[in-house]
Amino acid sequence: MQEKSSEAGQVNDKQRSICFFGEPLLELGCDTFDMLSAKVAGDVFNTAVYLKRLQLFSKNTGRAGLFTCVGDDPLSQKLLTACAQHNIDKRWVYQEKSRTIGRYAVSLDDKGERSFRYWRNDSAARTLFSRVSESVAEEIAQSYEYFYFSGISLAVVENHLRDQMWQFFHSLKSKGVKLVFDTNYRAALWSDAKQAKAEFEKAFNLVELAFVGVEDCQPLFDFNYGSAQGLISIASQFNCPNLVIKNGDKPVLYRGRHGELSVSLKPAPKVIDTTAAGDSFNSGFLFGWLSDAPVADCIRLGAETAAIVIQHLGAIIDDKLFLTGIEPVIYALKMAGEQNNERLLMPAL
Template sequence: MASSLTFKKKKVAVIGECMIELSGQPFGQQAQYFGGDTLNTALYLSRLVPGMNPAYVTALGNDNYSRYMRQSWLQEGIDTQFVLTLDGKLPGLYTIENTPCGEKSFHYWRNDSAARCLCRHELFGSVVDDLKAFDLVYLTGITLAILPDPDKYLLLRALETLQEEGVKIAVDSNYRPALWPSSSLACEWIGKLYQLADIALVTADDEDRLLGMHDSPPPIIAKRMHSMGVKQVVVKLGQEGAMWSQYGLNGMARGNKVDRVMDTTAGGDAFNAAFLAAWSMGMEMHECCHWGNKLAARVIQHKGAIIPRDYTGYLTELMNV
């Protein structure tokens, strides 16, 4: 029974960017929403662990789009106290265009977004001070990639400060070549991020693209992460599942059978959310990966990044505890 499960709720914060989403044909009917890798993870994490209220750390404007985002996040149980406001700035924007053959084409307008100025905000230092009371901070390579280089250093210094205070750092590289001038620079910066990470939740394909490799064995990827100081490593392998590695031990969590994949958008973000939800309950790595696989399998059977709440299921219900 759910009442038999007792654990101290962890305080988790997620740092990143959420953008306005327009989906549909150009100059035709388009649906409006919002999206972003870190926001997806924060939202699923909130649904999975009722009462956790993960904090989202970002910057928005004072426009109606920004206000709608904040209100929606609050309704999902996300703590918005660290969503900073920048006058004169707007959220980034991206469009999703479906091609005749069924593929998706993405276009982004984010070079002057409010989130790019997060670390320069006058209140960012006080946010970092408040985050010292948290158990874990999660972010991705996209969080780092969108920042100007001087601000990348500010973010890394903030993470270093938090780690010195005992806050765990969890990272997903989420490598997107279009956000980096070159793969070598991406390697350098994401490497700095890994050096501060306690937990790495990476996708094998992303790591191969980052290094210009092909079909690298997951243990080799994990060994590289450990060499940079990451204690717990998860290598996500799509339908095959995920390999985990820590303290000289490793194992495989097999993927869940999916009869029909509708949309792989946010599959990795959902995995990370369920992994961190299980981690927050004190589960072992193989169990965390099991629940990551389970939620990711649910998400990719629906269209869009965020599936209906009824289909998410609380982690305690999925576990039948």
């Protein structure tokens, strides 16, 4: 039977708080398969960690939580320890005795581009929706304003549990929770592209905000190769009111309730490891979004956050390195916002 890890205290204020659903993984080093040196990562976990760092730096009252399942073995315990270390709410991290946590190894080329090898067949996250109920949806809705998931989150759920997953998502939305989706497509995790496309379309029709990658969607949807405009035209056919189109180092496009705009990206001074580039972009954007910042500033903060992360090795870089890099970025955005009488919830630096 499953157990849910405990979290001291009950927080009632859910404003600017977001719960992340996905599969945490142990990241093995590029040149070692030593489990003792493994670090916790995974796409939604990476985003949660960087968002929480931004919240702490800004003295923001928002919270970041994790909704997933791991085993009760020593490897899975690393996830619970990491949640505490990174100030991630772990009230909805379940434990399954017969399963464990997924693992992956990264290989990097001389440009910092990565390839992956995974071991996730026994991942407990795959079975999460066999053990959640309507009461869990109610608890999460009472604690969080937003709920975030990715294409990988969708892919790892066992096929016979997909109906339960979508029922859970719809229940959250009916209770006022705003859903956020990041495409993050990995072909190897799906039965075929047709299945992935169908699940992505369901997500686009349900969520409030979607991060849509051109590279992710190219194998799934019919648009001109590399065309962000072509993709935004397709994505706009669904019911998602806010679309953020990412296209590598090309300008980020936004179309939604706040109009339409394009924001050019400043390249990072150097590129060491792009493993968490998209994840960290999303964290910066979400921090601005939850702080009611202008969309252009959300995009810039996302891009600057990613630029800091990819200059260092690993999905989750040292917190001091991160904060040293992000402080001048936030300060500059804060000053620009004050000059334009725009609201951005930042610390008094």
